[in-house]
Amino acid sequence: MFCGAALVLSGCVSTGADGGATTAMSDGAVTVGIIGDQPDGGDPADGGVLRFASYAPVRSLDPVKTQASGTTGGTELAAVYDVLVRYDAVKDEYEPRIAESLEESDDGLTWTLKLRDGITFSDGTPLDAAAVVASTERYNRLNGPDAQVFTDSVASVEAADPSTVVYTLNQPWRQFPAMLSLGHGMIVAPGAGEGADFTPIGAGPFTVKSLGQTTLELTAREDYWGGAPHLDGLSFVSIAGEKPKIDSLANGDIEMAYLRDPSYVDQATQQFPGYLHRYSLTDQIQLNSRPGRPGADERIRRAVQFALDPEAVNQRVDGGVGDPGTTIFPEWSKWHDAAQIGPAFDPDKARALVGEAKADGAATRLTYVSVQDERSKKYALTAEAMLENVGLTVDIDFVPTVTDMVRRLYVDHDYDIGYTALSLPDAAPYIRLYSALSSTSTNNSSGYRTEEMDALLAKIQQAPDEDAKRAAFAELQQQFTEHAPMVPMASGSNFVAWSPNVYGVTPTMDSVMLFDKAWIKK
Template identity: 50%
Template structure:
C-alpha cells in the first residue's frame, strides 16, 4: 500500500460558492449525544457532528501539515516549551448570545476533564494549569514539553460548550459553531440549521443532516442515487471501490486492526508467556486474507513502512513452533489452554474470529468465540466489565499525532481496554510526548515497538488501514481536520 492523505478523485473546478440547500452525511456510527464528554470526539464516533455545533479551537490543515487556529486567533509557545498562550477572536458569541471568552473556554475544558472526556487523562498528565489571563487570553502551563500540544485542542478539549449548556443534570448542546441543533433522534438522525451570526460568516449550506445507514455498500448505493451527499467508509473492499468512483478525502491509520489481550491478573493474558504464544500463533497475513480477501494490509508492525514513524524495529514474525513451545510452558505452569474471544457480530468480524480461532487451536489453544450483538454491548463487555481474554479492536493511530492514541491505549493512568499497568510503558510514552523533534519521537516509538515485541500486551494484525470520506461531485469546500473530523463552515453544493 502507498499511504495517502489528502483529497483524491477528479472533480470539476467549482465556480463561485452558492448558498442554500441541505447536505446529508452518512457517518460511521450514529450519534446518541452531543455532549463532548459523553461522545468521543473522533471522526468515526461523532466528532464531525459536534464540530458543526461547537467548532474547534484548533484544526489540522492537510496542505500546510500543521495545526492552525480555527475558533482561536492564535496559539503561541514559550521559549522553554512549557507555556502555550491561546488568543481568542474578537466578538465571537455562543448561539445563545453569550460571549465566547476565556472564562468560558477554561470552564468548558475543566468540565471536560472532570467528566473524563476522551483524552482527558493525557491532558491531565501534561497540563499543570489553565488560566484565563484576560477575556481573550487563555494560558496553558505544562509540566513537560509537548511540541504537539495544539493537537489536543482539535478534539473534544477544543469543542467549547457554552456555560448555559449544563443546567443541573440536563445538558443542552449550545456552542459557537456554524450550526445549531434542530432535532436529534439518538442513533438515527441529527438535523442542524446554519447560524446567520457565525463568527466566520453564515455557512453556505442552510442545513446539515446526519443519517444512519447500516452497512458500507448501502452507503455507496445511497451516494450513487443522491440519497446522501457524503459517506464515511473504512472497510478495505468498499474503500477500494468508492475511491475509484467518487471524489473525497482519503486517509490512513496505523494499527487499524488489533487483537486486544486482557492483561488483567487472573486472566490467561495476565501471563506474558500466554500473550507471547498468542502473538506467534497468529499470522496477520492469514487474518487479512480470510477477513478482507487480501484487500487490506496484514502485518504486526505498529507503524508499517507507509508510516512516517516507521522505525528500525518491526513487529514479530509468526512462528507456530515457537507458539507451541510457549503454550506448553504456560500449560506446565497450570494454564488450561482455554481462551474466550469476543467480537461484534458482523460479517468481517466473524471471518477474523474464525481465522484467529483456527490458528490458536492449531498450536494447542482451546478457543471459544462469543459475539456481542451491538457495538454498545461490545464496549460494555470489553471496556467496562473487561470480561474477555482476546477481542477484535482497532487503535487507528494517525501519523499526525501518534502520541495521543498511543497514550490512550497503553497508559496506566487511564482505564485502557487491555488493562495494561506498566511503569516501563508509562516512561516510554512520556519520552514520545516530550520528544524535542521528529527523530527523537521516532526513536521513542521504536522503543515502544521493542516493548510490545517482548511483552505482547496487544497484537497488531493490520498495520495500515485506509479510511475514505466520499462525497458527491457537486460538494465543495469540505475542510478535513484531524482524525477524519470534517468541518462544514465553508461547504457548498454546486451545480
C-alpha cells in the first residue's frame, strides 16, 4: 500500500454505514465518507441486478471518449475495466487494485508498478505490462481526457518485464498515482479496436450486455480476478431531475442514485445511506476570453466577477443550503489558508468597469448558455438579473442536455458565459486545474492563456510538500481575483445514495463507485 502525505481533511474519523469511515470537520459536518443509518447486513447474498440512476447517461464506453468521473461515466467505465489503483478519500491512500504495488523513487522521477499475476481481460487475453503500455499509448494518442497533463508530465512508460511497468516523469509529482485511478488506469484490451470498430473489452467485474441512448446493461464476470461478483448485473438508467431520482429510490424502482443539487443532496442525506464527498469549485461562472468575445476584455470579466453575489445566489437558487464563496478552496479544504482572498461583491465597481469598457467600444451583450434543468434555470435567471443590474445585457440560451452544454462550451466554444463546475477533489486538484487553465490544454474552454498561469500550474505540480503547494494555490487565487479567468461561486457535495438493503459498494477517486463486492439483501 502507498499513502498520500496526510489525511484529506483534518478532524475526527467516525464509523459510517457498513463499517465505512467518515472524515469530519471540527463542527461535525461530514466532508467525505459513507454516512447514514444502516443495519448490519450479515453475510453477503448472491443474485439480483442493481439499478443505478447516473448523473447523466453514458454515450460511449471507450475511456478516450468518456471522462472517468462520477458525473460523466466513470462508474460505468470502472465496472468494465477496473482501475490500476483505488483512491481511499478518507485515509488519503492509494490502494492497489489491478496493480499489486506502486512505488516512488527517492528522487520522485520514477514510479514502478507491479501487476498481479493471472489477470485476464474478458476476452481471455492477459493483462500484462505490455497491455498496460499499449493501453496508455492508445489513450494518449487518441487524446483521452487528461491526456495532455499526462504527456506533459511523463517522459516514458515502459514494460520492464511482463509484470512491471515503469513510469519516468519529467519532474517530481507526488500526486501522480491519481492518474492511475482515473482514465489512464482503466486498461483497454489490445483487441478492443478503435472508432466504429471499438469493443469495450476490459478486466473489470462486469461485461457489456447492451448500451442504448439512456440505459446500459452489464453482466457479471464469473472469471473476474477478484472473484465472481455477488450481483448478477448492473443496470444504469437515466432519470431526468433529482427529485424524480429520490422518489424512484424511495419507491424501490432503483437501488442507487447520483445527486449533486445542494437542496436534494441535503434532503437525500437525511433519508438514505450513501457516499458523501465534498468538492471545491462545484459552482463557477465560466467566461469565454477568446478574441471577438466580450470576455476578451478583462474589464468585462472583472465586472461579471464584482456583479455576482454568491451568498444571494445561494439563497435564491438553493434555499441557503449551499456553501457559497469566492475562493477556489473553501475553509474545509486542506488547501485553504488565510492568504487566499476572493473578490468582494461590489456592483458599483462592476458598473464603473462596464461603463469604461463600453466607452472604449467593448461589447457588453453576453450569451449565457444553460441546461434546462430546474436548478440551472434558476441559476441563469438569478445571474442575468445581477449582471443586467450593472449595465450588461444577457441573452439566455437554454440547451436540452448536459451533452449539448458540453459541446457548446468545450467543443464549439460558442458562448460568452455559462454555469460550470470543476469539482476539484482535495486529493488531486491539479489535474482539473491544468485541464481548465493550461495554455496547451485542448480542454481550456475559456481560452484564458497566460505565461503566469502556466508557471503557477507548474509550481503547484512540483511543490515538494503541502505547505509549498498551499502557498502556490494562494498565488493562483490571487491570479483569479486580479484577472477573473472564471468566477468561483461555491463549493459543494456529491452524494451517491443507495437503498438500505444495498451493501459492499466501494468508492474511489471522484465519487466513482466500484461494485465487485456489492450485494443486495433480500
